[in-house]
Amino acid sequence: MLQVQRLVQRPRSFESLCGLNPTEFTLLAEQLEPLWARAHRTSLLRDGRVRRIGAGRRFKLDVPHRLLLTLMYLRHYLPMHLLGVLFEIDTANVCRNVHALMPLLEQALPAPLRPRTLDSRQVTPDDAAPRRRLRTLDDVLKAFPEIADIIIDGTEQPRGQPKRKKGDTPGKKAVGRPKDQKKYFSVKKGTHTLKTQVAVTPDGLVVHLSAPAGGRTHDMKVLKQSRLLGRLPLGSRIWGDRGYTGLDKLCPEHEVITPHMRPRGGTLSEEHRDLNHHISKVRITVENVVCKIKKFRICREFYRNELRHHGSFWGCVAGLVNLRMLGRAPQFA
Structure with missing residues (x-):
């Protein structure tokens, strides 16, 4: 299984692998930790859940390895079954990990404003469009x-x-x-x-x-x-x-x-x-x-x-590009 602790010892290879240098990766992982904990807690408290909190198997991947998995998917667009072999998890788990982390990653990065859909109305400069959330x-x-x-x-x-x-x-x-x-x-x-x-x-x-x-x-x-x-x-x-x-x-x-x-x-x-x-x-x-x-x-x-x-996907990649452009340091709101 790929280990973050070993990969960060080779900075150039690590940057080619996921698009961030070890310092940027570490800071981004630290910002994702509370976001993931909050999102996971919300999932455990959802309506209709039968198991009590704390029951069930533990996650195999922690937040840094889950981030590495997602960045490798964005950077190289590898098939999910191949990522499953590299991280020793099932293909379905790769899919779940990537799509669960994507909204949190976009929230942590200095991602640009991104409307969810195109507006079919005739848009004029003084049109009051709803505003969303330095990311907008x-x-x-x-x-x-x-x-x-x-x-x-x-x-x-x-x-x-x-x-x-x-x-x-x-x-x-x-x-x-x-x-x-x-x-x-x-x-x-x-x-x-x-x-x-x-x-x-x-x-x-x-x-x-x-x-x-x-x-x-x-x-x-x-x-x-x-x-x-x-x-x-x-x-x-x-x-x-x-x-x-x-x-x-x-x-x-x-x-x-x-x-x-x-x-x-x-x-x-x-x-x-x-x-x-x-x-x-x-x-x-x-x-x-x-x-x-x-x-x-x-x-x-x-x-x-x-x-x-x-x-x-495009919002997260644009956020990664902005992250590297803004002084090679995360600019979080």
């Missing part, structure tokens, strides 16, 4: 009032074809296929994908993640439904790529900066090319952050989990 965009803006720029970009992750649910009837145009198959097919990637919008500061701090959308969904539509525009302070600058052309009409209270598009059959002027070059120098930050997120293979490779867990 509101907290970041209060702690760092000098933030005046938000850089946004969308990224995609491959997934399988959506399966038909029980009771659904096939559509007339696609016999045997679910009606929402086209919703997830990305023409750009040539496969079915999940799209997530990432918003970062110029310093590389992830402050907002959208709920997952189908790969067919346009970047502008994801932005409208992500509840981000209603939370930005007035006068802030929004940096986007060509997919956000026309955003200035949607939110006139903000300064929107997007690259100039080459006219059909024409060429860009020298001035516009220079401006696009300067915009790219600013927007490279979000590209680098997305690269850091996708070093965790659970955010890059073929997604094989349930769709309802996708946002939680």
Whole structure:
């Protein structure tokens, strides 16, 4: 069985294994201890439980080993039966341990604001959206009032074809296929994908993640439904790529900066090319952050989990990226 005490003696190997150095791992495990104890106590006191508190078998994994198991799953996206062999537990126990720790891990990390679903309403900058919980965009803006720029970009992750649910009837145009198959097919990637919008500061701090959308969904539509525009302070600058052309009409209270598009059959002027070059120098930050997120293979490779867990995985990985960016020390609220 993998032992944390032995692995931390090899810092470089330990960092490659789970994405954190031993110091960061130890501090994070200490923050998770009371959260896990409180969550476990709440589970023992739930309605309908028959056994008295203290009865039953003891957990084989303590919090540090449970954290190591979860970080290895996020970092390398190993099959759960292989993780079961490494930690000498059953595959079902691996699944239970990972999904039980994920919400607590996101709570302990400096994770970005992450709405659970996309908002189908027409969202405007002065729309009063409900606020959740330095882990939310509101907290970041209060702690760092000098933030005046938000850089946004969308990224995609491959997934399988959506399966038909029980009771659904096939559509007339696609016999045997679910009606929402086209919703997830990305023409750009040539496969079915999940799209997530990432918003970062110029310093590389992830402050907002959208709920997952189908790969067919346009970047502008994801932005409208992500509840981000209603939370930005007035006068802030929004940096986007060509997919956000026309955003200035949607939110006139903000300064929107997007690259100039080459006219059909024409060429860009020298001035516009220079401006696009300067915009790219600013927007490279979000590209680098997305690269850091996708070093965790659970955010890059073929997604094989349930769709309802996708946002939680991305929230935890973004929190780990923020953790390393913020002075390599946990920034807990």
